[in-house]
Amino acid sequence: MANPAEKFLKPEVIRNVTRLDLRAKFIVEGFLSGLHASPFQGFSVEFSEHRKYSPGDNISDIDWSVFAKTDRFYIKRYQAETNLTGYLLMDLSASMGYTYRQELTKFEYAISLAAALGYLMVQQQDPVGLIAFDEKVRESLPPKSRKTHLANILSVLARLQPSGKTDIPASIRQIAQMVKHRSLIMIFTDLLADSDPILKAIHRLRHSGHEVIIFHILDEAEALFPFDGTVELEDNETGESITVDALGVRADYLEAVEEFRSQYKKDFFRARVDYVPLHTGMAFDKALMGYLLSRQRKG
Amino acid sequence: MNLSVVHLGLIAGVALAAIPVILHMVMRQKPKHIIFPALRLLKARQKQTTRRLRIRQWALLLSRMAIIALMALCLARPTCNTTAPLGESNVPTAMAIVVDTSLSMQWTDARNRDRLTEAKAIASKLVRETPISSQVFLIDSAEPIETPPMSPASAEGRIKSLELKAANRPLNSAIEAAxxxxxxxxxxRREVFVLTDLTTNSLESEKPVSRPQNADADKEKASPVQLYLLRLNPPEPLNVGLRNLSFDAAAAVVGEPLDIKLEITNQGPATTRILELWVDGRKREQKAFELSANADQEIIFRTPPLDAGRDGLHQGEIRIRDDDPMPFDNIANFTVMVRPPIRVLIVTDLEQDALFLSEALDPVKGNNNANLGVSQPFRVEVLRVSQVEDRLRREKDRxxxxxFNNVAQIPDSLWTQLNLSVRSGLGVAVAIGDRSKPDSYSGPLAKQLLPADPINRVDLKSDEPLELTKPDVSHPIFAQYAEELRTELTQVPIFRYEKMARIEGARELLQISDGQPALLERVFDAAVSGRVLMWTTPLSRRPSSNDTSAWNDFPRSWAFVQVVNRMTAYLADTADDPTVVEAGTDLTFPFDPSKGFNSALVKGPGDRPGDRRPIDPKDSRLIITNPDLIGHWGIALSGPNNAARSTGFSVNPPAAESQLRILTPDQLNTVFGKDGYALAQDPDSLEKAVGLARVGVEFFPWLMLLLLIVLTVENYLANKFYGQLGDAGAMVAKGQGANA
Structure with missing residues (x-):
């Protein structure tokens, strides 16, 4: 990451930025600056409000000011043609508030990422909405593309607190009823619940014509199991606990995690749902890339 | 074999193997409480994981316990040994050293060092290395008796004085004494060391050595007697030796040569040896002999005519000219007592009854004094009964x-004369035949002389003859060529014989195959007396077995010549004069008590002065016990009135000592029991054997190897089970994930 802006893609850096709007800005700028130097440079063009002129395009759409700067023909894109309504779905389950290393919790990681994506969408004048749920929908903001709307989203995100149990399938079913237009549904969750009902609910979203991206966020400790000695592990949602020799079970646990993710990946692939496995130690660019790929397909 | 440890206290360290268990129990950590929302992932595999984990933990626990236990065992130095745990070299020891001093220990190696010198050096080393508080019992195989204990320093001095002894004993008795x-x-600690060449003559291989049991069984178990055999045999036993010297004649005769027979044994490849005959200090003859590899060969030397000399005594040797590693058997000594020919009267009624006897005893006379080149130990006169009485009374040429062979009748006056003569030393043989009248042989005068009374004649069918059987081979008549005679006599057909009733005290020397006596002997108890032999069948034959006077075909057998020669020499009391013996064999020299000898000077070989012994006037014999010096011995009897007689004998090494054949392991097992001894081939292996018995086989190197293996296994298991931790921890610390 040669560009200084790219350092904000690191969770350990971004956690030092307390204001969520700044977090979103830094993440997106860091991501975009990295993208200019990357093989995915074409995205930056796609993200602009111009595209290359091609035969058949209306000549009146040519942006002559850009031609004056670049000596190339670009045409203005119609906003109605490119607008994509996005919903940020935040899982408020107690498990999302978990962190082992006292850095970013899963939820903090999720809202940072959600803020960045909201920022990015608003920058593109895509309307973006917010829904937070646990056993049912707790908070919601309708999608709007105004820049002032971003402040509302960030404000809600900032005061959300994960707590209690969650019912992802029920909440998704409720959201499916709420969202009438074809939209890009971005779900930020740890998926720590029964998989079959979740899959069914996701399928329903897909049947309603929505594009779905699952940001599957685990804590770094949940992904790598870095414990030592005898530990008593407690599920903070169910209250269940077991005592294990951490070293002894580690390999089996990691295998179970891999199997857990692989199974979701396979199922979501069949449902044409983008699945982005993450943990709180990972940089944000992967998540943003997942969004852009999905956005591109849609666009 | 017992298992013991050198450092007994350290074996308790094995208990430290419990440390991992105790640590696990005592230092069991309180589980660290961690919130972990992904618990459901762990629970899904908990059963399988728990089982696998338990196996791993047990494997690790056991390997760690094994490491500690093995370390403790290594330090304790466990050993496997045959004895009690007395491994320290400074334990006071009862050490018996049995040294084989038999002549075979003379074998000399290329360094000019004989086996006995080697044995003495090893024995000295053993006593030097034993603690001064030890007791040493030094036993010479020639004197197998219990000895008083000595200090190691005294024993070392005694060891130096050990020397080869020709008159030796098998080691069985010496080891029992030890x-x-x-x-x-x-x-x-109690140990017996036997230093020997373990040749076949060194032990009686059929006789187990008895090991006395200690009354205190616990003491016996705690400190059993260890037996170490050190085999000092030559690596390549090469030897040419002389043995079993004998004379090929019943008696040496004045003016006649004498054939000397002996065996030459060769252990090694085929070779040639030059042998020399020395008589009375002068070399008389030498011959070269081709010797086959590893074989014995019988050879004969003929002496020049021997004169009467001083009482007929001649002494000489047969020598192998070249040296070899074992010189003691390169010389065979002999002593010959030359006598005038034995005068024999053959009394028959018919000429033909004297024919075979005369021919057998004096073939020169039977062939008109032709020069046959054979010895003439007998001078035969054939007489009729009527001439005998006068002949016996005549002093000259008595x-x-x-x-008496097949004589019809012996008058009472002759019986009277015979009684007198026999009691003055005359030997008489009587053979009953068809002419013999039983009444003449059963009268009171005859009964005073003969060993049996005639009963009746037994006439067998000529087509079913009986044979002679069961010769008494302990008797001088049958002692020579005993086995051959035993076989040959069974081929002699007997057609008729006189059944006899043996008188009390008579000895049966030969039987007819129906169990009746064929030859009987009567010996009279007196200072000088003759012997009387009685044949129940005549010493002559007839051309046809159908002839009623044909009683047997004995004269046709070669055994007839041998038996008649030996019988006549025996009757003349010249056959059992000992002249050549093996070392250690007792000898008896008879003499005429009427000469009044009162002292005897017995002088052995070498420069040592003779041993003068007084003689009881009533005694008629001189006994020499256990002559142990090889060579020529002289005996000078003396008495009042210039009475004197010189005689002598020669002592040769025991024939068995020339054999260097080694006892087999089976034979040793028979003697000592399979686990009753430790066999060493050389001083180094003796040291190892002693170490093995005292300290045993150390398991230390093997335990160390095992410890290394267990350590490796433990390390491998620990890395395999928990090695991923380091990588994962490092990755978390760097903020990198598996999917980063």
């Missing part, structure tokens, strides 16, 4: 033996 000696000692 056992008894050490069993009486109160020293905590006969030494009279043989």
């Amino acid at each position: 056992y008894k000696s050490v069993m009486k000692s109160d020293r905590p 006969p030494q033996a009279v043989i």
Whole structure:
């Protein structure tokens, strides 16, 4: 990451930025600056409000000011043609508030990422909405593309607190009823619940014509199991606990995690749902890339 | 074999293997409480994981316990040994050393060092290395008796004085004496060392050595007597030796040569040896002999005619000219007592009855004094009964033996004369035949002389003859060529014989195959007396077995010549004069008590002065016990009135000593029991054997190897089970994930 802006893609850096709007800005700028130097440079063009002129395009759409700067023909894109309504779905389950290393919790990681994506969408004048749920929908903001709307989203995100149990399938079913237009549904969750009902609910979203991206966020400790000695592990949602020799079970646990993710990946692939496995130690660019790929397909 | 440890206290360290368990129990950590929302992922595999984890933990626990236990065992130095745990070299010891001093220990190696010198050096080393509080029992195989204990320093001095002894004994008795000696000692460790070449003559391989049991069974178990055999045999036993010297004649005769027979044994490849005949200090003859590889060969030397000399005594040797590693058997000594020919009267009624006897005893006379080149030990006169009485009364050329063969009748006056003569030393043989009238042989005068009374004649069918059987081979008549005679006599057909009733005290020397006596002997108890032999069938034959006077075909057998020669020499009391013996064999020299000898000077070989012994006037014999010096011995009898007689004998090494054949392991097992001894081939292996018995086989190197293996296994298991931790921890610390 040669560009200084790219350092904000690191969770350990971004956690030092307390204001969520700044977090979103830094993440997106860091991501975009990295993208200019990357093989995915074409995205930056796609993200602009111009595209290359091609035969058949209306000549009146040519942006002559850009031609004056670049000596190339670009045409203005119609906003109605490119607008994509996005919903940020935040899982408020107690498990999302978990962190082992006292850095970013899963939820903090999720809202940072959600803020960045909201920022990015608003920058593109895509309307973006917010829904937070646990056993049912707790908070919601309708999608709007105004820049002032971003402040509302960030404000809600900032005061959300994960707590209690969650019912992802029920909440998704409720959201499916709420969202009438074809939209890009971005779900930020740890998926720590029964998989079959979740899959069914996701399928329903897909049947309603929505594009779905699952940001599957685990804590770094949940992904790598870095414990030592005898530990008593407690599920903070169910209250269940077991005592294990951490070293002894580690390999089996990691295998179970891999199997857990692989199974979701396979199922979501069949449902044409983008699945982005993450943990709180990972940089944000992967998540943003997942969004852009999905956005591109849609666009 | 017992298992013991050198450092007993350290074996308790094995208990430290419990440390991992105790640590696990005592230092069991309180589980760290961690919130972990992904618990459901762990629970899904908990059963399988728990089982696998338990196996891993057990494997690790056991390997760690094994490491500690093995370390403790290594330090304790466990050993496997045959004895009690007395591994320290400074334990006071009851040490018996049995040294084989037999002549075969003379074998000399290329360094000019004989086996006995080697044995003495090893024995000295053993006593030097034993603690000064030890007791040493030094036993010479030639004197197998219990000995008093000595200090190691005294024993070393005694060892130096050991020397080869020709008159030796098998080691069985010496080892038993050694056992008894050490069993009486109160020293905590008891050991018997036997230093020998283990040749076949060194032990009686059929006779197990008895090991006395200690009354205190616990003491016996705690400190059993260890037996170490050190085999000092030559690596390549090469030897040419002379043995079993004998004379090929019943007696040496003045003016006649004498054939000397002996065996030459060759252990090694085929070779040639030059042998020399020395008589009375002068070399008389030498011959070269081709010797086959590893074989014995019988050879004959003929002496020049021997004169009467001083009482007929001649002494000489047969020598191998070249040296070899074992010189003692390169010389075979002999002594010959040359006598005038034995005068024999053959008394018959018919000429033909004297024919075979005369021919057998004096073939020169039977062939008109032709020069046959054979010895003439007998001078035979053939007489009729009527001539015998006068002949016996004549002082000049008094006969030494009279043989009556198939004589019809012996008058009482002759019986009277015979009674007198026999009691003055005459030997008489009587053979009953068809002419013999039983009444003449059963009268009171005859009964005073003969060993049996005639009963009746037994006439067998000529087509079913009986044979002679069961010769008494302990008797001088049958002792020579005993086995051959035993076979040959069974081929002699007997057609008729006189059944006899043996008188009390008579000895049966030969039987007819129906169990009846064929030859009987009567010996009279007196200072000088003759012997009387009685044949129940005549010493002559007839051309046809159908002839009623044909009683047997004995004269046709070669055994007839041998038996008649030996019988006549025996009757003349010249056959059993000992002249050549093996070392250690007792000898008896008879002499005429009427000469009044009162002292004897017995002088052995070498420069040592003779041993003068007084003689009881009533004694008629001189006994020499256990002559142990090889060479020529002289005996000079003397008495009042210038009475004197010189005689002598020669002592040769025991024939068995020339054999260097080694006892087999099976034979040793028979003698000592399979686990009753430790066999060493050389001083180094003796040291190892002693170490093995005292300290045993150390398991230390093997335990160390095992420890290394277990350590490796433990390390491998620990890395395999928990090695991923380091990588994962490092990755978390760097903020990198598996999917980063």
